Amino acid sequence: MHFTRLISRSVSLRLAVSLCLAVSFCLAVFCLPASANEQQDQQIEFFERKIRPVLVQHCYECHSGDSDVIQGGLRLDHPDAMVRGGDNGAAVMPGEPEKSLLLAAIRYEEMEMPPDGKLSEAVAQDFEKWIALGAADPRANDSLPQSNPASDIDWDQARAFWSFQEPIKHQPPSAKATDWAAGKIDAFVLHRLESAGIAPNAAADRQTLIRRVTFDLTGLPPTPRDVERFLSDDSPTSYQRLIERLLSDPRRAERWSRMWLDVVRYAEDQAHIVGGNDSLTYPNAYRYRDWVISALAGDMPFDQFIKLQLAADLIVPDDQDAHLALGLLGLGPKYYRRNDPTVMADEWEDRIDTVSRGLIGLTVACARCHDHKFDPIPTSDYYALAGVFAGTEMFNRPINDTVEKQTGKKKKGEAKKPQDAVHIVREGKPTDIAIQIRGDATNKGPLVERTFLTVLSKQPIPLSNGSGRGDLANAIADRKNPLTARVIVNRIWMQLMGAPLVATPSNFGKFGSRPTHPQLLDDLSVRFMENDWSLKWLQREIVLSSTYRQSSDIDPAKAAIDPENTLRWRMNRRRLSAEGYRDALLAVAGRMETSIGGVSIEPDTKDSRRRTLYSKISRLGLNPLLARFDFPDPNAHSAKRHETTTPLQKLFLLNSPFLIAQSTALSDRIPITSQSHQSAIQTAYQTLYARQPTRQEITLGENYLLDGSQQAWPQYLQALLISNEMFMID
């Protein structure tokens, strides 16, 4: 054993020795002749006086059924548990103090318990005597609440949980307001609203609607011309035609790619760097990002989209371009001291966490150290998946044939420099791995065969072809998988409607939230799959709904009944994300560069003009602009973004060279003369807010410009750019 591990705390906490002792201590205590009953009573009294108080005072905090976490898996609140012991075996062997680890621990011999101070030798002698006499223990009569090992899970019952049942289509109940529902989504929503006695809001006005849906589908504001065209089109299908135009806009793929990159914790480097060594960085990560953009632009079926990202090398071995999809795995974090078993185990956890929370909304990584506390995911299921990633290698594939390649045995075929590589994965040595007890890589339990999560199919799904990655991809993208479609439908819904149907988008387990509209979610998920897993179809279905088109006004009477808008009686008013806001600034200032894809940029320099999607994403030091505006930490999957409002954000708006550059550019774009204040102000409002200013707003602007200074106009425009209306979507 490694020296440092030998004395590391995690190991010293454990009571060692193996679990092989069928102990018949009960016999020793209870099968005594009648005359021995007195003796037993004395021993019990001894336990009550000398042993129990010590256990309660010094041990129960970490080693009883009431502990937050039962340390080392050892409980000392029941004799059976003491004999069964912890991770590595018995703590007490009745009659054999010298073999009882509890005693050794109290004496600070093999380990030191309790950790906050050695107990006196007198106490140790009490324990020695008690064990020698057979460890009489009246707690034997207490019932020992069982933990929940895999074998104890009632799988039929477990599979009855809502999210493990395959979704089915539903017929929405009929509603009173017969003319409101535009489609099936609305029928479900309306039924719930009517049951609660709430009428849906009126539709948003057309100016609000075009601004809302343009931002939602493309991540950009509508141009004044777009607005004018829509407002002057009074044909009944004008909204449908607007939607079709936006759905086929190449900007749509850019906007939705970013949602996906949050899910897969996309980044271009590692959280650590040693010296100037960049060998673990991903300078060509952007090629994966661009693959995502192009897949979404082509409306690749979502099941195929997932499959390629997990196993393109196995599905389309000859299509080198498609292998870029493997960045989902290939751009995962590589931790310091790679190849150390503990560190590799941490990397597997990243892959499992990203894939399980990201694609199927389950927190499988919780089962790394112990069976999942809430969901039917035993530790064996975790290591069954970990085996897939243990048999998969990170692969810096040479970008072309001319670059210098590695020659060593282990990295054969890889590009020597990361700059010359695309960062994907390839098959390693197929392997089943052993359970790591309590997540400790040095403490191995039984080997587990690679299979998919037990709860998700009645018959085990083997993940045994090669690494098992291809099998895993199929199991996740299978129409029978009850989670995959629901999870992505919920994510898209969240983006468009401002709040998800399942409030915990990456946790569809027991500890997660239940859907607010279960039938709606299920019905939409099934229809999504029937429509060839088309994200475009899904987006269309949602934005065409009357639910989506409602105004965002807050009606106090409705708010009194449903303050959270859980029932969807209005549209949620939303704030633009970091990307949405920065892109909008560039767009209205007329500075946005429109080329798609390519190497990454720093988003906060005053001359950067590409969309925020193209920002360099660093695990080491996230760009401060992104970090300040709630961009998620790319070291791990992000289920949804926080929304914070801080003075530091406002300092960026007030003073940053980037904002000043946009204000200046905007003032160049909308020229002003002393005679034209009013029309310039009108143009600004149309450009920024997609509406005409009111008389009062014009006066406000004119008054501001009265001082006649040259700077007043760009300063005024900056005020419009950073006031709330700019980044709030009604």
Add this chain to the structure above:
Amino acid sequence: MTHDQPQRRDFFRTAGAGFGTVGLLGAMSAQQSLGSDGKTPATNGLHHPARAKRVIFLFMNGAPSHVDTFDPKPALAKHEGKAPDQELFNANRAAGYMPSPFKFAAHGESGMEMSELFPRLSQHADDLCNIRSMHTDVPNHEPGLLLMQSGNQQPIRPSMGSWLSYGLGSENENLPSFVALAPGQPVVGPQLWSNAFLPGQHQGVEVDTNHRDIEKLIANIRHPSMNRSTQRRQLDLIQTLNKKHLADRPGEAALETHIRAMEMAFKMQSEASEAFDLKNESQATRESYGDSEFGRSCLLARRLLERGVRVVQCFYVKKGSKQPWDTHKNNNSGHQTLCADSDRATAALLTDLKQRGMLEDTLVIWGGEFGRTPYAQIDKSKDLKKAGRDHHNTGFSMLLAGGGVRGGLTYGATDEFGMHAIDKRVHVHDLHATVLHLMGIDHKRLTFRYSGRDYRLTDVHGRVVSDLFA
């Protein structure tokens, strides 16, 4: 139907609103408004009465040597050159035991033994609590740094400062609650003050103390050209627009938060400018701290703590030197230079805090990610004069002062060579639990639900070392 507990959801909403002052206090009062008893005045919404209100962590990047500073080991002289008879982490570069050339003496009424490398700090011996039995899990910088700062070896957890900010918020709405002063980029970098999955306002605000100009110290603290009165006029316009926008959207609470944040940002410009400007300190004070990067960091830290910043991290790094204390070579001369600088600034900080009556509720922590080997590390030249000391995780020292810790206490011990902590061992998790406890927080109850479970700084570990309390 939702499965979240209502008070937790309320907490998220409050915390999400973004003003430092809520945190745990906000959570507690939200809970109380749901019907439990009124607030206990003694604890003011905390888990228990706090002994410290703020923390400053003086962090010696690269790891100082315990046997040359705060843990005297005469046995090293007796056994000089003798190879340790145990398996070593990096045996191929290890030489025999290397005695410290620095003299140790007892200081203060407590008689705390410290080396001559800290002539000024030793005058504060009776205020210091010297933990000699620290230990951590691995002798590598990256995992060691992350464990010390965030309780986890991989970079996916919030730092201690972020947890404290999340739990306690700031006492000054015009300043951030957590500031990381780093005159250069330490190894690992911004992950050391990362909020990870906690909301963004709990991230440490990074300040490069190589700079002296306010504009460079804090990004965007001033407009490059507009004067204050012009900017006030612009701000009045913005707020008029915002208020009108809000009036058209009654009931939308988030909009008011934006209006408030904008007003605060304007105030912060002057408040932070004042706080970060060392020219406001007397010449004598500036000289007492020393005009080094670390000295300036310490002085700046005091100004921030004084103004209600909750946590300040001072990283001992320099431009182009990510871990100056990593003395693999020339350990002795290296420590002479480094300790002289650190001694001066740390002692000045303690004096200053004491004079201002702040030491009693300010917890000062001094230390690195681990210690250094009691045996020598030599290179190919085998020149012992240039010998260094290697990374060492199984026993090292850290200092605490103020904030309710017992002054003059030397706690725990390593073995006779300083190899392993053997008596009253204190793990990094225990240190974290103890720091939180001093701040009025039960480390087991400060949690954040993420990824299907409740996370905490100490994960499933940590015990409060109450022996250290005054």
